[in-house]
Amino acid sequence: MARLTPEIEPLLDAETIAGRVREMGRQISEDFGAKNLTALVVLKGSFVFAAELVRAIDLPLTVEFIGLRSYGSRTSTSGVVEITLDVKYPLNNCDVLVIEDIVDTGLTMDYLIKNLKTRLPSSIRVATLLHKPARSKVEVPIDYLGFTIPDRFVVGYGLDYEGYGRNLPYIGALVGDSKVD
């Protein structure tokens, strides 16, 4: 049966995203110098962003994946976070760069940072493509930010709506869904 696709209003086109991600990569390359980095990709939403960002970082690095699921309604999180896939290797003495798609309430990132600290890395920095400051419930450190966006539910470039839309090359907002909560 055909699936109804929600109406999506474009917010950030592919070219704009690519340009900003290249700048973020340059900045990260400068800041980390010759250090060996571990890029920690938060699945699933950041897989597209991470693929583009790591190629813009001109440093030796390893890539690890962590899967997180935050429970909630279709378009908002409750703050209850579960690790669905854990990192295979110890992170002690690593310079970890967390690569996240979006910081919304901040609850997921807050949980992740607290969890990572118990693994005794040398440092933790956070790169997120998107940030919705209007929805913030907890302060989280963001070292590298792609774009600040309004309080809209967004899809595309890795971000989904009920599992779909991750393959859209741009980022758009669901029409009629600026609420959430």
Ligand code: 5GP
């Ligand atoms: P938090 O509210 O804990 O900061 O965000 C939790 C997670 O909800 C994010 O990592 C992301 O996976 C998802 N999320 C938050 N806002 C959006 C959004 O606008 N679009 C999509 N597709 N996912 C979102």
